Each structure stands twice: as C-alpha cells, then as structure tokens.
Amino acid sequence: MRKLNWRRRLREETGGAVVEYPLIAVLISLVALFTIQLCLVVHTHNCLLDAAAQGARFAAQVGNTPTDGAQRAEEIVRARLPSALAARAEASEDRQGRVRVTLYGSVPLLTVFGPPETLVVHGNAISERALQPRLRNGDDGRERSAP
Numbered sequence: 128m129r130k131l132n133w134r135r136r137l138r139e140e141t142g143g144a145v146v147e148y149p150l151i152a153v154l155i156s157l158v159a160l161f162t163i164q165l166c167l168v169v170h171t172h173n174c175l176l177d178a179a180a181q182g183a184r185f186a187a188q189v190g191n192t193p194t195d196g197a198q199r200a201e202e203i204v205r206a207r208l209p210s211a212l213a214a215r216a217e218a219s220e221d222r223q224g225r226v227r228v229t230l231y232g233s234v235p236l237l238t239v240f241g242p243p244e245t246l247v248v249h250g251n252a253i254s255e256r257a258l259q260p261r262l263r264n265g266d267d268g269r270e271r272s273a274p
Contacts, residue, residue, distance in 0.1 A: 167235050172246055175214060175232045178203035179250030182228040186218055187252035189259075193218035196228050200250070204232065224257020 178200045186196020197218035204214040214232035221227075228250040 164236070171208065171212065171232065171234055172248065174207045175204065175230045175246055176248045176250070178207070178214070179216070179228045179230045179248045180252075181250070182216060182218065182230075183226050183250035183252035186220070186226045186228065187254045189255045193220050193226055193228070196226060200228050200230055204230065208232075209235075220254060224254040226252045226254050 181203055182196040182198075182200025184196075185191055185199040186193045197216035200216040200218075201214060204212075204216075208214075212233055212235060214230045216228060216230050218226065218228045230246075230248050230250075232246045232248075234245050
C-alpha cells in the first residue's frame with residue numbers, strides 16, 4: 128500500500144477550478160442582474176418623465192383642461208410600458224397659469240412585478256390661457272425701462 132502524503136496533497140492546486148468556477152459565476156450573475164435592474168429603473172423613470180412633460184404640454188394648450196393632460200400622460204405610459212406597470216396621474220393648474228402633471232409609477236424588479244408607486248415624476252408647462260391676456264395687452268413678458 129501506498130502511504131498518502133497529506134501535506135503534499137494539500138499544497139497541490141489540482142481541482143481548484145471546480146471550486147472557483149461556481150463562486151465566480153455567482154458574482155458575475157449578480158453583477159449582470161444588478162445592471163439589468165438599473166437599466167429597467169432608468170428606462171421606467173425616463174418614460175414616466177417624458178409622459179408627464181407631454182401631458183403637461185397637452186393640458187397647457189387652449190381648449191384642454193388639466194384632467195385632459197393627466198389622461199394623456201396615462202395613455203402615453205400605457206403605450207410605452209407593460210400593462211402591469213400602469214401609472215396613476217394627477218394634474219393641477221395654479222393661479223399663475225402653471226400646469227403640473229404628477230405621475231406615480233412602479234419600478235419593475237427584473238420582471239414586471241414590483242412595489243406600487245415607487246417613482247414620482249412631475250411635468251410642468253405654462254398654460255396658453257394664462258398668456259393670452261398679456262399678449263392682447265401688448266405685454267411680451269420683457270421688462271421695459273422707464274424713459
């Protein structure tokens with residue numbers, strides 16, 4: 128019988144790849160999943176931000192109300208994002224004529240599942256209705272110096 132030299136066998140590196148591969152594969156997989164998740168969050172945020180801005184511009188046009196802008200923003204979100212990520216929109220107009228559309232949306236977690244209302248974005252626009260009286264009076268918004 129051969130006598131086993133344990134010290135020599137412990138110093139050898141044979142079979143090390145069998146152990147290293149699963150450890151490294153798990154780390155690479157986690158980095159890849161994190162990158163995909165980050166891309167999904169940024170894409171969702173940009174889509175919601177653009178929809179809110181377009182909804183605010185739509186509501187600011189003559190003949191439209193803030194409610195029309197909120198509905199338009201929700202339509203844009205439905206067209207761009209999966210149906211499971213539906214957003215809720217609110218719109219308002221202040222006395223100065225600023226229309227504000229706020230969108231509440233969710234962020235997907237590597238699929239279309241995610242916690243509700245985790246992203247809040249705002250879109251603003253100046254109402255054309257607020258600008259009309261100034262334009263009729265000849266005021267173009269610039270300050271004039273006194274003679």
